[in-house]
Amino acid sequence: MPVQPTVHAYIATEEFYPNDSVIIEEGTVGDWVYVILEGSAKVRKKTPKGMVTIDTLNEGDMFGEMGFLEGGKRLRTASVIASGDVWVGVLDGEKLATDFNQIPANLRALIRSLVLKLRESTAKVCSLVSVQDEK
DSSP, X not given: OOOOHHHHTTEEEEEEEOTTOEEEOTTSEEOOOEEEEESOEEEEEEETTEEEEEEEEOTTOEESHHHHHTTSOEEOSSEEEESSSEEXXXXXXXXXXXXXXXXXXXXXXXXXXXXXXHHHHHHHHHHHHHHHHHO
């Protein structure tokens, strides 16, 4: 899926990551939001049985948004690793925050609630994958 024009308007800088480079590392603090411009990346999460790939991101996919949507710098809950050479756009956090804060407070609260539910669901899926691997 190509990068949407509305997303392009938010790109502040572009960064290149060679194959197997860590773009985001689970457990670090951050609130940058990224979009894949070219290439692909794997979303990987630590589990008791080791690392589990939970998604593959391609052109137009965004990541890192959970920390931003939760209202600031948060611990990253997964790693994103380049799968081949990858170009990403780093979104302008100030512009995003300005626009996000113009959304009614009750809608922002709903979005944050959905992000929390996604975090919980991802953690549950990863624990199930770990349990299945043991059988």
